[in-house]
Structure formats: structure tokens, C-alpha cells
Amino acid sequence: MSELPDGIAEFLGSAGWAGADIAPLAGDASFRRYFRLRSGDAKAMLMYAPPPEEDPEPFLKVAKWLSEHGQRAPQIIAEDAGAGWVLTEDFGDDRMRDWLDVHPAGELGAYEAAIDALVDLHRRPAGPFDPYDMATYLREARLFTEWYCPAAGLDVDAAGFDAAWEEALQPLLERQESGVTVLRDYHAENIMLLGPDEQGHGEQGLIDFQDALVGHPAYDLVSLLQDARREVPRELEAKMLKRYVSASGAGADFAGDYARLGAQRNAKIVGIFTRLHRRDGKPRYLDFIPRVWEAMERDLAHPALSPVAAWFDENIPGTVRADRGGKLA
Template sequence: MTEDRFAQSHRFLATAGWDAAQRTPLADDASFRRYERLTLGEQSAILMDAPPAFENVRPFVAVARYLKSRGLAAPEILADDLIQGFLLLEDLGDGVFSRLIDHDDAEEAPLYEMAIDGLIALQTETPPEALSVATGVMHCLPRYDQDLLTREVGLFCDWYLPALGGKPLSDEVRADFMAQWRAPLHRAAQDLDCLTLRDYHADNLMLRTGQGDLDRLGLLDFQDAVIGHKAYDLVSILQDARRDVPPALEAAMLERYLDAGHMEEATFREAYAILGAQRNAKIIGIFARLYLRDGKATYLKLIPRVWELLERDLAHPALSSVKDWIDAHIAPGQRRTPCAPEEFLPRKAMILSAGLGARMRPLTQTCPKPLVTVANKPLLGYSLEGLVAAGVRDVVLNCHYLADQIEEYATDYYDHRLTLTLSDERAELMDSGGGVKQALPLLGRQPFYVLNSDMIWRDGPERQAMLHRLQAFWHAEDMDILLLLVEKDRAYGYDGAGDYHLGPRGRLTHRGNDVTADHVYGGVLIMKPDCFADTPDTPFSLRLLFDRAAAAGRLYGVVHEGDWYHVGTAAAKREMDEILGD
């Protein structure tokens, strides 16, 4: 926790009357949330610290209050700061199911019976689509529909498979993988009629002492709840990524669940297998990402267990096409842990953030353009989030205009996964090409990303992340520079004639004297540092290197398949506030 964040939390606790409490950190979470146990005399409580740049406490508050209204034992919210991201929660104790079972095997069956009974009670009614957070503040529950299920299974091919093969999948191979899931996920996305907590397993369930019946069942970690299929949380508890659930116990608990309901058994078991496969494939992708992107190697040891669960689910006939694809592309001996070197993605990037921002005045009169906020987030923040999500570890920011503010932003940026370094151009603004050349000692000798700071992108719903797509298309033998392209008619905020003609296999030629071109340079590229050989030491534009690469037949492009916005004027900023705002 940074000093500023600690001071903010202390002020929150002072307002709640808990500033004198002893603070003891609890186990790390896979997210950015941190937890501390507070002890004040005979009282105890839990502090949730959820940095608002990465987390949102409103869903937790809304779902907790809904669960409490249903008579289920979610922690009472004793105090909240929705803006700063702090919650003071009832302390449900230390009776975590998994810990109790590890201490005494005889507890396993009774605790799982309680978990199944709690799940049945939770699913007896369909929740409203919007839950109350506070007066006038609502949280809309997402639907666990085919689109969301499909996006999640994409984590398997965007993180785990590249870690096996050493390179992101091509668009064609990825599309083929996703196509095998389309029919089964369509079937499993029917009958969405209950609150699905998504992480309903033995590490998130508590035995509350001194309580009776289902009041003994404490619920944790439900902020990602959706409206989904009844089988999903059953998979969560019975196919646990973190502990072995004996097959006989899984079968007995599945029978217990089915005996209490009125669903058609064969159809339900099919959905159980499909959602089990989807969840386990997703988790393998998440664990690979936690290792490759976040440096959390402890998750690698869990992958073999999840693979075993996935293979069991894939044995269902409804998943035969998925099984066939996996058998054809991944040998059984490979199904363990990510084993390729981490260099399968560029680890370094530069964001061009030194410009004057003249077209955005008066907004840039006292604020550098990269720090102008769009939907309450600095433009620079959108690019940094995208880079972190793609596994980049080191980012260079150049600075010239109002450089002290860029420097302060870099100093205060507290995503531990990312290192920000400044390339100082206070003495002379070096233009785009000269700026990157000056930063080469910080960028190293491997290909790196370069991004403009005045654009925002969104990935297509069934596509891999745009930066991964660029890397998947990158072939160092043929290319010196690979540009992100946007179709001119889909480039929001762009009103020019277009930049490039797209040729066979992605090779680019500039519009030149042509009246128009179909594609616009989207402000993101991969390039080799060797491109800067024989370039001036004075300011120059990257366009010089684009033209040089094009003349050599080594300039290529990939067309973006999501949304793209250029925020170059004050008017565009106002429109983007409406488009991206809550």
C-alpha cells in the first residue's frame, strides 16, 4: 500500500470510528483488492481496500445487500466510501471451508452439503436486473449470456495457448477455436434465471460459529455476480481449481442438488458439463495470465488440476468438437503449465506524451493533453490499461509541455505490474521520430510498441486483444514496422482523406497523390529499433521511417476490429464523455 493510499484508508477509518484499531493484513487476493483485519478492543472488522483505478466496490455493496435481504449471510457493510474504494465489513471469522476440511476430513461432506443447500436457497428466485447500492445509485447485473461466456473462454487461447507455442494465435486459428464453442455455449446460455456468484467455492465459504441452519453459511467474494444458469455455481463448488473434490463426493452432491429441484436431468447435466468446460478453460487462461502478466508463479501449480477437470468435462458428447480441436492442437504431455519464454509478447512500449495539444485548447491551457480526462479517466490511463492487459512491463513516457505534470503522474501511478520511465524533452521537443530515437536506450534492442496518447480503443467482443493481434501478425523476417489500421469510415473523430492502401498479406503503401485511402493509421505500432539507423539527431517525424519501410516493402498493417476513437479536440472530448461515461 502506498503512503497516500494508507493515509486515505486511515481517514476513512477515522470517519467510521476505527482509526485506533490494530491492522493485520490478510491473504493476498488475485485482484487488486487488499484486506486487513481490524481489532479494536473486543471488536473486529474487515477493511476492504479496492483502488478505484482498478476496482469498483459498488457491485460488492449491491450484491451484499441483496443477499442480506434474502436472509443469506453476506457480511454486513458497516461503512463505505464508494469514491475512494474502501469498505468496512463485518468480520465473518476464520472458518473458511477449505481450512476446516484440511484440519479434519470428517468435516468435508457436511460442509459440502451445507454449500449445496445454500446454493439451492440462493437460486429460488430470479433477482432484479438492477440492485440498489445507495440512494439513487444502482448496479445493473450483467447477464451470463453467450457473448460473455465466449469472451471468457477466449482467455484460454489469448494467454495459455500462446504460452505453450511462444506466439499469440493467428486470427484464423483463434477464430477456428472459438467456432467450436459456439454451439455448446449457445445451449448453456439458455435459462438464465438465478443470481450466479461465479466464485462459489470452498475458499469463499465460511462456517459462522454460534449460528443455526443456513445462517452458519457465510458468503465472500461475490462482487462479480451475474444473472446466469443454475449449473454454473454448482460447477464452481464441485470442480474446484484450488482443491481436489473426490469424484464420489462430486457425484453425491450433484445428486443432492438434482433431488431438490424440478429440472430435466439430462439437459441439466449437459449444461453442467458445458459450463464446467467453459469455466475450467477460462481459469487455465487466467492462471497463465496471472503468471505471465502479473508475475504470480504460484498459480502455475494449479493448472494440472484444472486440466484434469477440463478433460473430464470434454468427454461429454455436447463438447466433442471442442475436444477434437484441443486433441489436434495440444498434445497430452503439454497440458501442464505455460512453458514458453515470456518474450512471446513485447514487454516494452513508448507513449508519445510530449506534444503541445494546441487543438484541444482551452483544455490544455493548464493540463497536458495526455492527462485530459475522458469519462473521468486521463487519456494516458486508457493506453496504460491496454498495455498492462497485454503483458507490457515497462513504458516510456516522453515529456515536454507541462512536463512536471507528466512526471507527477508517472511517480504516483501505482500499478505494481508496470514501470513508468520518463524521457525528458524539456530542452527541445523532438517530434515523434526524434522522441522515440532519444528513448531507444530505455526501450532496448527488441521490437517494442509505440502509441499515440490521444486515442482510445475497444476490442471486438469475440476478438483477442488488439495488441495481441498485432503481435500475432508480426513477422520480423518480413517487417520493420507494423501499424494498427482503422477503416476510415469507422474512425471516430477523424475527418481526413485516409492514410494507407492495404495490399496483399497486409503490406502498406501510402495514399500519396490519391484523393483518398480506405485506412487510417490508428496510433499504435510495433517496430524494430534498427529502423532508427541513419536518422537525424534533430527532431523528425515517424512518417520518415514509415515511408522508408514502405519503400523497402517492409511496412505492414493490421485492421482493428473493435471501436477506435481519436480525441483530438475539446468537442471530441465532450462527445467521448457521453459515449464512455457511466
């Protein structure tokens, strides 16, 4: 029990789980910690989001909203948000990425189900969340110049970077209108397969959605199909994009907006992964940068990104781009 957080026994006792077996699980890129609980035949998942670094209230708010609107978020069993404790339903071990490593034949079915879930979410009115506005898009993209460029020893035009993004994103913002609920980390590590068949069909559960905003429907599609942690074949990306467009009735501008948000998200991720290495001592995230960079280059090739592409041409040396951003000082 020495490695467990202070207060865990008291919280579990108040939740009716005193004496449960506690198994710590591998963490993510945040300060959150996770534990699997078993008590007889019952099982549950415990999240510890310690203040002041973490606040479980956004997770609770989004989880409850998703459950009330037809999405498969984990049910909340007990909570003490002020102390950082949340006890939820246990979705099991079949995380989409890991399951597909063992069952590659189920790739198409699993991605089809994930696309269909997005279509369903986007048909519903947006949730009561903050807007994905220009300031947020720019703040996120700026992680590239704030973290990656210094780490790569590059002296770049940061003001020009912001201006290029603002020019590229303005048409997209005008099309967001009332927006949709954007989960922001909708990808194979955050989708749980709940009893899938061999072809990947079946119910899917959502996790790690506490940063939800109201924004453009292409964002979560990019998260899924340009996955930083899992190689999504180009053919599958194109097929799933077509499936979404057909089912949702997305307009002619959608392909350009998909590229805009792909480039924006991938620039952000390159910055975040660099920060995780340099600030937080987590160098394993550097291994993902070449995949993210490659996707970003594909997005930058779209005419919708011409201002940002011009900035990259002027500020990021060809040797860095040829190496897909993989070498850092």
C-alpha cells in the first residue's frame, strides 16, 4: 500500500469498496493515475487526478453529458472531485490500439464503428462546453514554435507563424457555426472495444475526453485517422474519411478543413511531445514525432494551408523536414 496515494482507503471505504484488491495501471502523459479494483465478482476503475495539477470536474461533466446523449462513456460509481477521486465502470482490457495489434483483421470493422460513433455524436446538439475558438487554435499550434523549434535549434518568425495560422483557419471558423462536441483525443488509445467480434464490430467505449470543446467536426476525425501513436494506412484513412462524409453530408469545404485541422493538430502534437521530453523527462514520445510530422507535411500540401506552408518553407530547413523532425538538440 506504500505506493498508493494518501486517502485511497478512506475514499474506497466511503464508496462501498473497502478491502477491494487494487492494481495500479500504467499512466498517460498527465499527472493522473489509474487503478483497477476487484471485490469478489465486481470490478471498477479508479482515477486519481490530484489537485492542483489535475481537476476531475471536467471529466465528470463530459462523462455525464455523453452518457445522457447516447454515447458510451463509463458510468460514474462514486466521486470526490475536490480530493481528485473518481470511481467508474471498468471497460476492460480491449483498448482499440492493443486489440488491433493482436487482431489486425478487425481493423476495418473497428474503424467503421469509430466513424459511425462520430457521425452519431455530430448529429446531436453540441454540449455545454467552451468554444474551440481562434485563440485556442493559435495557442495550441504555437506549441510548435514554443517547444519544438528551440529544441531543434531553430530561430523562427513566431509572429509570422501566428499570422499564417490565423489566415488559414479563419474560413474554417466561419463554417463552425454552432459546432459539434469535439472530444479532442479521439484515437485508438482512447477507444475501448467492449466485446468485439473477430472483425472488430461491436460496442465502443470512450475515455480521456475531459478536454471536450465545441468546434469543427473534422477535428476528432483527424485525431482518429492521423493517429500519433498508431500507423493508420493511407488507404484506410481515405476510406474512413469518405465514409464520414457520406454519412454526415459534409460539404465541399470539408476536405480543406480536414487538412487545416490535421496540420494544426499535428503541429501542436510535435510541440507537446517535445515538451514531454524536455520538461517532463519522457523521451519515449520523441519516437512518435516522425509519424506526426509526416502527416503534417501531407496536410500542408493542401492549398488550404498555403500561408502556413509558406511559413514552413521560409523557417524550417529542408534537412529538418527531410528527417521528419526526428532529431532534437
